[in-house]
Amino acid sequence: MILPVHERLRAHLTRVLMQLYAFAEGTASSAAIEYPPNRILGDLGTPVAFELARRLKKAPRVIAQEIAGAFGTLEGVDRVAAAPNGYLNFFLERRGFLIDRLRTAQAPTQSGPGKAIVEHTAINPNKAAHIGHLRNSALGDTLVRVLRFRGVPVEVQNYIDDTGVQVADVVVGFRVLEGKTLDEIRTLADSTRFDYYCWGLYARVTEWYEEDTARLSQRAQTLHDVEHGGNEAAEIGAFIADRIVRCHLETMARMNVDYDLLTWEGDILRLKFWAQAFDVLKASGAVYLKDEGPLAGCWVMPIEEDATPKAQRPTPRAQHPPEAAREPRSDVEDEDAGEREKVIVRSNGVVTYVGKDIAYQFWKLGLLGRDFEYRVFAERPHGALWxxxxxxxxxxxxxxxxxxxxxxxxxxxxxxLQKLLKQALLAAGHPEGAERSHHFSYEMVALSHATARELGFAPAPDSEEAKRPFVSVSGRKGLGVKADDLLDTLMRNAAREVASRNPEFADAERDRIAQMIGVAAVRYFLIKFSTNKMIVFDLDEALSFEGESGPYIQYAVVRANNIFQKLRQRDGLDEGALLARLGEVPAGELTGENGSHEIWELTLEAARLDEVVEQVIRSLEFSVLAKYAFSLAQAFNAFYHRSPILNEERDDVRRWRAAAVLYVRNQLTRALDLMGIAVPPRM
RNA sequence: GCGCCCGUAGCUCAGUUGGAUAGAGCGCCGGACUUCGAAUCCGUAGGCCGCAGGUUCGAGUCCUGCCGGGCGCGCCA
Incomplete structure (x- = not known):
C-alpha cells in the first residue's frame, strides 16, 4: 500500500518548503504526488515547483533544484531528482519497500466519523430482477466493500416497497385476471419460479389496463387496501412481496451481494414514521398547507430552483451574491416558474412517495426520534438477516x-427526488444531515438492438424506438433480460470452457468454478463503465471472457497461484520461507542493476490499490478500480510471458520474481474481492 | 421552456481534485504453445479529443456560446 508513503513524503516536503522559503505555517502548498511516466524518471513525482513559480518569481526548474538540494534524507526514499522541465522526482528504496508490503498484509484503516448506511437494490417486490437491477446491486455492493476496506463501518439496507402500486398491480392480476385465492397463489408459488411467473403476469396486467382505462379503478382500490391492511388484497400483497423478496435475495446471493437489513415500506406506514417527520417539517415551516389554487388542500414543499450545482463555483462570476445572479430571472413573464411546489401530502390526506422517503432518510440519519421493531428474516451461515x-x-x-x-x-x-430529500433536511434544520446524504446516481441499462432482436423484443421497424441507438427495458411491459437468465447463460458458457480445459473435473467442481467465472464476468461488466454512462447491454459482449473482463483478471491470479503451488511442491519454497530470506538475497533484479526494472514496476503498481480505493470513494467512480485491476493483471500477464520463475536458474532472480508475483497476487485478490469476485482454484 | 448527463480510434469505452509522449478492449492484419496453463502474449494500422471562443506556465479535463443525442421536471413510485 502506497498512501502512507505519500503522506510521509508530503509532510517532509512541507517542512522543507517552510524552511527553504520561510513560508508561514500552513501556507506551504501541499504537494500533489503523482507518478512519472516511467521508472527511469522516478517512482513518485510532484509538480510543486510549477505552483511556486509565480509566487517565488523563479523558473520551475530552479525551484525544483533548490528543493532537491534542501531535501535531506527521508526513510524509504533513495534519491531525489530535479527534472529539467521542473518536475521533482523521487526514487524509493526498493528492497525495503517490497519486503514491507509483503509483511504487513492489510492496509491501515482510517477511523472515520461513524457508521455509513448504504441503501441499494430496492427492487419492487412484484417480479423477477432484471439486468438494470443488477447494475444497482453491483455498484451498491462494491461501494459497501470499498468503504469497509477503508475501515468505515457499513450497514447495508435493502428497501422493500411492499405497499406500492407495483405490488398492487400483481394482486389485481391474481385476483381479477386469474381469480385466484391466497391459497391457490401459495400453491403456485411453491411449484413454479414465482418471480418469473409474476414477471409475465405483471406485463399482462399492464396490457389489461391499457385495453380499458376504467379498469384503473381496480388498481386504486387495491392499492388503498394494500396500504391499509386487514383485508384479503393486503394479505395477498404481503405474501407476494415476501416470496418475491426471497427470490431477489437468492438472485443477489448468486452475485455475492448481501444485506444487513431489509426495510419495509409497510412498517414506515404502520409505525407512523411519516407523522413524526411531518410534525418536524411543519414546525420548521419546510412544508405548508395551500389554501388556494390548483394545489388547494395539499401540503407542499417549495422547490429551490438552483439549489446546489453552481453555488460553490470559484469563478470570478461567483463574487456576485447569489441574489444578484438570480435577479435577471424576474423579468421573465412566467411568475410561477420561480416558486414551484412539490406536493408532499395530497389533498385527500395521503402522503406521497417523497414524504415517505423523507421520513426514512430522517430515520437513517438518526433524526427521527423513532425506531422500527426488528425480526429475523432469514438465517444465513454468517448470521441472521434482519x-x-x-x-x-x-x-x-x-x-x-x-x-x-x-x-x-x-x-x-x-x-x-433525491435533491428534494436534501432540501427537506436543510429546511428542517439539519444542514449536516443534508451534507452527509449522498445520492449515488448511475445511468440506465438498455438493450442493444441485436440483443433485443435475439430476445424477441425488437421494436416495430417504423417506430420511434427503432430509430434510437438502443432499446429501453421495461418491467411494466416485461421487456428486458432477467438477471437469473443472464447468470444461467453466463455460467453455462463458463462451464463449457472449464470442462474443455479440465476434462477431469467432476460436474459439481466444474459448476462451482463456472459460477465464480460467470459472476466475475457480469460484475466486472457492470462496474467498468462510468456511472454516468448508459450501458447498452449486448449479450455477446457481456458473455466475453477475454480481453478486458473479470475472468481475465481471475486468470492472472490463478496462474500466479499455480506458480506458488509448484514452488512449494518442487522447491519447498512457501511464502514464509521466501520472505524470511529476502533481506539477504542480492537485489539486482529488483533495483535494476540486472538491466530490468520490470519487477519493480509491477511492485509499485500493485502497491497503489489503497490509493485507487481512496480515489474511488472520493469520486464514487468504480470504473477506476476496474481499470486498475485489469491493467495490473495485464502487466502481470506480460511479465509472466517474458520472465520465467520456476525455471529461472539464478536463485536470487527467482526469489525476487516470486516475491513480486506474490505481492501482485495478494493485491489482485483484494481488488477482485472489492468487486465481489472470488478467485477459482483452477479455471 | 427549464434543469442534469453524454459527445475521445471503425465499434465499446478509460483518461475524476488541470500536469511529462491522449490509452485500453473488441474488430482488422501479421507473429508466438516440446518451456511456470494460449481464457495468454508480442507486433502493425487506426485521433481537427463534437464545433468556436476564453482562463494559464500548461486544457481531453475548468468557463461561455453553439451543434448533436439521452434523461428528468405529476395530488405516480
Whole structure:
C-alpha cells in the first residue's frame, strides 16, 4: 500500500518548503504526488515547483533544484531528482519497500466519523430482477466493500416497497385476471419460479389496463387496501412481496451481494414514521398547507430552483451574491416558474412517495426520534438477516439506523427526488444531515438492438424506438433480460470452457468454478463503465471472457497461484520461507542493476490499490478500480510471458520474481474481492 | 421552456481534485504453445479529443456560446 508513503513524503516536503522559503505555517502548498511516466524518471513525482513559480518569481526548474538540494534524507526514499522541465522526482528504496508490503498484509484503516448506511437494490417486490437491477446491486455492493476496506463501518439496507402500486398491480392480476385465492397463489408459488411467473403476469396486467382505462379503478382500490391492511388484497400483497423478496435475495446471493437489513415500506406506514417527520417539517415551516389554487388542500414543499450545482463555483462570476445572479430571472413573464411546489401530502390526506422517503432518510440519519421493531428474516451461515417489523419484534437485535453518512444507490432518473430529500433536511434544520446524504446516481441499462432482436423484443421497424441507438427495458411491459437468465447463460458458457480445459473435473467442481467465472464476468461488466454512462447491454459482449473482463483478471491470479503451488511442491519454497530470506538475497533484479526494472514496476503498481480505493470513494467512480485491476493483471500477464520463475536458474532472480508475483497476487485478490469476485482454484 | 448527463480510434469505452509522449478492449492484419496453463502474449494500422471562443506556465479535463443525442421536471413510485 502506497498512501502512507505519500503522506510521509508530503509532510517532509512541507517542512522543507517552510524552511527553504520561510513560508508561514500552513501556507506551504501541499504537494500533489503523482507518478512519472516511467521508472527511469522516478517512482513518485510532484509538480510543486510549477505552483511556486509565480509566487517565488523563479523558473520551475530552479525551484525544483533548490528543493532537491534542501531535501535531506527521508526513510524509504533513495534519491531525489530535479527534472529539467521542473518536475521533482523521487526514487524509493526498493528492497525495503517490497519486503514491507509483503509483511504487513492489510492496509491501515482510517477511523472515520461513524457508521455509513448504504441503501441499494430496492427492487419492487412484484417480479423477477432484471439486468438494470443488477447494475444497482453491483455498484451498491462494491461501494459497501470499498468503504469497509477503508475501515468505515457499513450497514447495508435493502428497501422493500411492499405497499406500492407495483405490488398492487400483481394482486389485481391474481385476483381479477386469474381469480385466484391466497391459497391457490401459495400453491403456485411453491411449484413454479414465482418471480418469473409474476414477471409475465405483471406485463399482462399492464396490457389489461391499457385495453380499458376504467379498469384503473381496480388498481386504486387495491392499492388503498394494500396500504391499509386487514383485508384479503393486503394479505395477498404481503405474501407476494415476501416470496418475491426471497427470490431477489437468492438472485443477489448468486452475485455475492448481501444485506444487513431489509426495510419495509409497510412498517414506515404502520409505525407512523411519516407523522413524526411531518410534525418536524411543519414546525420548521419546510412544508405548508395551500389554501388556494390548483394545489388547494395539499401540503407542499417549495422547490429551490438552483439549489446546489453552481453555488460553490470559484469563478470570478461567483463574487456576485447569489441574489444578484438570480435577479435577471424576474423579468421573465412566467411568475410561477420561480416558486414551484412539490406536493408532499395530497389533498385527500395521503402522503406521497417523497414524504415517505423523507421520513426514512430522517430515520437513517438518526433524526427521527423513532425506531422500527426488528425480526429475523432469514438465517444465513454468517448470521441472521434482519428485517423491520411493526410489532412483536425481537427483544434484542443489533442497532440499526442512526448513521453518520448515508448513500442512496438509485438511478439518475431519481436525481430530482433525491435533491428534494436534501432540501427537506436543510429546511428542517439539519444542514449536516443534508451534507452527509449522498445520492449515488448511475445511468440506465438498455438493450442493444441485436440483443433485443435475439430476445424477441425488437421494436416495430417504423417506430420511434427503432430509430434510437438502443432499446429501453421495461418491467411494466416485461421487456428486458432477467438477471437469473443472464447468470444461467453466463455460467453455462463458463462451464463449457472449464470442462474443455479440465476434462477431469467432476460436474459439481466444474459448476462451482463456472459460477465464480460467470459472476466475475457480469460484475466486472457492470462496474467498468462510468456511472454516468448508459450501458447498452449486448449479450455477446457481456458473455466475453477475454480481453478486458473479470475472468481475465481471475486468470492472472490463478496462474500466479499455480506458480506458488509448484514452488512449494518442487522447491519447498512457501511464502514464509521466501520472505524470511529476502533481506539477504542480492537485489539486482529488483533495483535494476540486472538491466530490468520490470519487477519493480509491477511492485509499485500493485502497491497503489489503497490509493485507487481512496480515489474511488472520493469520486464514487468504480470504473477506476476496474481499470486498475485489469491493467495490473495485464502487466502481470506480460511479465509472466517474458520472465520465467520456476525455471529461472539464478536463485536470487527467482526469489525476487516470486516475491513480486506474490505481492501482485495478494493485491489482485483484494481488488477482485472489492468487486465481489472470488478467485477459482483452477479455471 | 427549464434543469442534469453524454459527445475521445471503425465499434465499446478509460483518461475524476488541470500536469511529462491522449490509452485500453473488441474488430482488422501479421507473429508466438516440446518451456511456470494460449481464457495468454508480442507486433502493425487506426485521433481537427463534437464545433468556436476564453482562463494559464500548461486544457481531453475548468468557463461561455453553439451543434448533436439521452434523461428528468405529476395530488405516480
Amino acid at each position: 428485517a423491520t417489523c411493526s410489532s412483536g419484534g425481537a427483544a434484542s437485535h443489533p442497532p440499526f439506523g442512526g448513521a453518520a453518512y448515508v448513500y442512496n444507490v438509485i438511478d439518475v432518473r431519481q436525481s430530482y
